[in-house]
Amino acid sequence: MRVEFSKMHGLGNDFMVIDLVSQQVNLEPALIRGLANRNFGIGFDQLLLVEPPEQPDVDFKYRIFNADGSEVEQCGNGVRCFARFVHERGLTRKKLIRVSTKSGIVEPEINEQGWVRVNMGAPKFRPAEIPFIAAADAAVYQVEVGTGEVQLDVVNMGNPHAVIVVDDILKAPVETLGPLLEKHARFPERVNVGFMQVLSRHEVCLRVFERGTGETLACGTGACAAVVSGIRQGLLDPEVVVHLQGGDLTIAWRPNDVVWMTGPTATVFEGVIQLHD
Numbered sequence: 001m002r003v004e005f006s007k008m009h010g011l012g013n014d015f016m017v018i019d020l021v022s023q024q025v026n027l028e029p030a031l032i033r034g035l036a037n038r039n040f041g042i043g044f045d046q047l048l049l050v051e052p053p054e055q056p057d058v059d060f061k062y063r064i065f066n067a068d069g070s071e072v073e074q075c076g077n078g079v080r081c082f083a084r085f086v087h088e089r090g091l092t093r094k095k096l097i098r099v100s101t102k103s104g105i106v107e108p109e110i111n112e113q114g115w116v117r118v119n120m121g122a123p124k125f126r127p128a129e130i131p132f133i134a135a136a137d138a139a140v141y142q143v144e145v146g147t148g149e150v151q152l153d154v155v156n157m158g159n160p161h162a163v164i165v166v167d168d169i170l171k172a173p174v175e176t177l178g179p180l181l182e183k184h185a186r187f188p189e190r191v192n193v194g195f196m197q198v199l200s201r202h203e204v205c206l207r208v209f210e211r212g213t214g215e216t217l218a219c220g221t222g223a224c225a226a227v228v229s230g231i232r233q234g235l236l237d238p239e240v241v242v243h244l245q246g247g248d249l250t251i252a253w254r255p256n257d258v259v260w261m262t263g264p265t266a267t268v269f270e271g272v273i274q275l276h277d
């Protein structure tokens, strides 16, 4: 079977995007893992599927799969690329679209430069909403991991995030602590692990070890979670520039409101794969 796709990225967080509005294909987890492989496949952090809406007031359904084949609830960099993709493929002419995901509706709006501003919905913080196992709600949590203990905050942006404040992003233990926390028993659905260095009240650096993928050059929901956590801890103002390895995102949030994310998108190439039935 012949399947068309676009290879895209949001600040280096890269995606294979497939239009399932005008073509039909069944992608099993093993095939997704093969396509994600950067030597034997296409290579991507996540696979994004563009599907017809399943409810009247929505323009598209958006499904997201990590490189390990796991289907997840949300992908921030991905929804910006989603908006660009549906315009480039002529699937819509609307600048503001409503997109349903496993975790609810998100609303990306594309501008002339291809930048996209997204209403990412409201964050959640209760341990049960993450999900995170904790005896009680707290401002931050102490978690025993490896041979020591780490202080972290937890935020759900549709998907689960742990946020750790560090003094120096270049020395953050991403490679060691990231995989240990990703699969930690206190996160029953695993977790994305963000390491945030606060530069000022409106500027941070962030690295994210992503659930199901590993460290990526950028993480949109991770940037949202980190800024929300920093604001709740009194470290940040309501609008923050997040410096990620792949570039910058602007995140804005006020308590009891939704999170706004603004950033660029890019289409690298369009391609065709031949799937054997």
Ligand SMILES: N[C@H](CCC[C@H](N)C(=O)O)C(=O)O
Pocket: 013, 045, 046, 064, 066, 072, 073, 074, 075, 076, 077, 078, 159, 160, 192, 210, 211, 212, 213, 216, 218, 219, 220, 221, 222
């Ligand atoms: N690894 C994430 C999904 C992709 C999120 C990230 N790429 C973003 O831009 O938000 C998870 O398992 O929840």
